[in-house]
Amino acid sequence: MRYWLLKSEPDVFSFADLKKRPHKTEPWNGVRNYQVRNMMRDHMAPGDLGFFYHSSCPQPGIAGIVRIVKEAYPDPTQFDPASEYFDSGSRTENPRWLMVDVKWEAGFKTFVSLDMLRSDPALAGMLILRRGNRLSITEVTEKEWKRICELGGL
16 A cells, blocks of 8 residues: 545645545546656555645645545546646547546544644655645655654544
């Protein structure tokens, strides 16, 4: 099993929104970065766990845990001209962009803010804390996973 951190802007789609979805499940669509696409395709698997991270908001941080429930498959928004994620260069016979399905797993008792992550020496090596890292999905080590779960009250 692998561990991940998945970013979403809460005014677009929040952890609370995921909990309200049927079966608490939603496709993680709109990824338009080749490195992230390759991680979803080559490394993410059903059963993996991820942190749901609220980004680009007044209080960024981790709201809770999701589970990957479906392996990578073509993101239909790339073919929809009305979608903000439309990609005119992608073809149905050779789709450029993929997505996975995630399911709400558990909420934290304590929201783990970006400031909390930055101030914890055990988390100093986290990819999300590296200067210039703007990837929407990053891998998390087992040690980081356990420490963040502690901070969140699980």
